[in-house]
Amino acid sequence: MVTAAMKQVKMKTASPASSLDPYRIKQDFPVLQQQSNGRPLVYLDSANTSQKPQCVIDAINKFYAHDNANIHRGVYDLSIRATKAYENARGTIAKFVGASRPEEIIFVRGTTEAINLVAQTFVRNRVGQGDEILVTAMEHHSNIVPWQIVCQQTGAVLKVAPINDAGEIILDAYREKLTAKTKFVAMTHVSNALGTVNPIAKMIELAHEKDIPVLVDGAQAAPHIPINVSELGCDFYTVSSHKMFGPTGVGALYGRLDLLNAMPPYQGGGDMILSVTFEHTTYNEVPYKFEAGTPHIAGAIGFAAAAQYILDIGFDKLIAYEHELLDYATKSLATIPEVRMIGTAAEKVSVLSFVLDGVHPHDVGTILDQQGIAIRTGHHCAQPIMDRFDVPATIRASLAIYNTKEDIDALAASLKNVMEVFR
Numbered sequence: 255m256v257t258a259a260m261k262q263v264k265m266k267t268a269s270p271a272s273s274l275d276p277y278r279i280k281q282d283f284p285v286l287q288q289q290s291n292g293r294p295l296v297y298l299d300s301a302n303t304s305q306k307p308q309c310v311i312d313a314i315n316k317f318y319a320h321d322n323a324n325i326h327r328g329v330y331d332l333s334i335r336a337t338k339a340y341e342n343a344r345g346t347i348a349k350f351v352g353a354s355r356p357e358e359i360i361f362v363r364g365t366t367e368a369i370n371l372v373a374q375t376f377v378r379n380r381v382g383q384g385d386e387i388l389v390t391a392m393e394h395h396s397n398i399v400p401w402q403i404v405c406q407q408t409g410a411v412l413k414v415a416p417i418n419d420a421g422e423i424i425l426d427a428y429r430e431k432l433t434a435k436t437k438f439v440a441m442t443h444v445s446n447a448l449g450t451v452n453p454i455a456k457m458i459e460l461a462h463e464k465d466i467p468v469l470v471d472g473a474q475a476a477p478h479i480p481i482n483v484s485e486l487g488c489d490f491y492t493v494s495s496h497k498m499f500g501p502t503g504v505g506a507l508y509g510r511l512d513l514l515n516a517m518p519p520y521q522g523g524g525d526m527i528l529s530v531t532f533e534h535t536t537y538n539e540v541p542y543k544f545e546a547g548t549p550h551i552a553g554a555i556g557f558a559a560a561a562q563y564i565l566d567i568g569f570d571k572l573i574a575y576e577h578e579l580l581d582y583a584t585k586s587l588a589t590i591p592e593v594r595m596i597g598t599a600a601e602k603v604s605v606l607s608f609v610l611d612g613v614h615p616h617d618v619g620t621i622l623d624q625q626g627i628a629i630r631t632g633h634h635c636a637q638p639i640m641d642r643f644d645v646p647a648t649i650r651a652s653l654a655i656y657n658t659k660e661d662i663d664a665l666a667a668s669l670k671n672v673m674e675v676f677r
């Protein structure tokens with residue numbers, strides 16, 4: 255329950271090393287102004303889903319309160335306004351990911367749907383018996399299972415580029431896996447289970463040297479790293495709104511326009527057509543060809559408000575602060591002897607994934623919850639990476655710009671309490 259007293263956010267100053275004030279940012283997020291199990295809520299599960307700032311909630315409210323109508327279908331004022339708001343949202347997302355044209359942005363339900371779309375409408379038609387699709391060892395299930403389905407449908411084979419004990423891609427091994435048989439590469443920009451930032455520019459370059467198209471899963475990168483698909487030169491890039499302070503149920507697929515134009519539709523239905531008879535259908539242009547049915551209009555508008563919120567804060571400030579916070583958290587957890595960090599890459603963002611010797615991660619999650627701390631425990635929908643590190647599950651604290659050093663102190667103190675009980 256949110257009380258007036260809890261809304262009185264203590265005036266504290268941001269660390270001098272950064273000009274981003276997390277206490278000020280935290281005030282933008284109503285859900286964070288509450289207690290959980292009698293303690294101030296410490297939300298450390300933003301990699302799972304992030305919280306939403308008031309401006310995103312307001313943008314969605316405004317749409318439903320003032321502009322709600324279906325898009326692309328009405329000649330009346332309200333529908334025209336709704337259409338404009340939706341298409342403006344597409345423009346904002348294009349700017350956010352550095353696409354050169356709004357048509358290169360397809361609104362989808364999220365990263366999962368974006369990857370499935372590419373798997374079925376691009377890759378499935380380009381692979382056959384014995385061809386290879388290459389992923390890395392640190393992929394989320396959403397960037398594994400869609401490729402396994404394509405392999406079952408076509409006889410293609412899924413190959414995996416290995417990582418080292420720090421959780422970093424082994425570039426030489428990756429390069430060797432790019433063979434004449436490789437027809438597609440799909441890689442995560444940031445690992446959700448380890449926090450590793452992949453050297454995707456180099457990885458894309460190596461694949462493109464062999465004319466292999468590349469998809470980048472940017473679900474975990476978008477709230478932490480500026481994305482510029484035009485500079486990266488990737489063929490597809492995916493983002494999920496809900497991980498970058500926007501609503502659930504919406505996300506974006508960036509695709510190179512020439513590729514999107516050549517691809518068949520993913521789903522059939524309203525709005526993706528120009529004309530239909532019982533004998534023949536002419537498909538609409540990109541991006542509408544891929545947006546069958548009434549889309550998540552309010553979601554796209556909220557998604558764009560979230561992207562603009564990040565852009566207004568500025569990636570320079572955001573990166574400096576998050577770097578400082580991750581460093582603080584890493585040092586803080588290192589003071590607990592039983593903590594074993596899983597994922598110690600030199601290039602890392604936002605994620606602290608670890609095990610506590612002698613305690614099951616789920617027990618830790620339950621005890622921390624009683625102290626108002628929300629973290630995720632489990633395999634994080636990345637079971638192969640758990641196998642790689644020989645653990646069934648980890649405890650994962652994931653950070654965002656609204657987290658403070660006090661949140662980290664609360665986490666470390668609670669973990670120490672857990673160890674008092676289990677030692």
Ligand code: C6P
Nearest residue numbers: 301302364365366394396446473494635
């Ligand atoms: N990871 C986590 O707790 P969707 O659900 O489609 O928005 O995103 C799927 C997805 C794809 N790739 C990566 C790298 C991800 O981290 C996720 C979602 C959440 O880590 C929920 S399992």
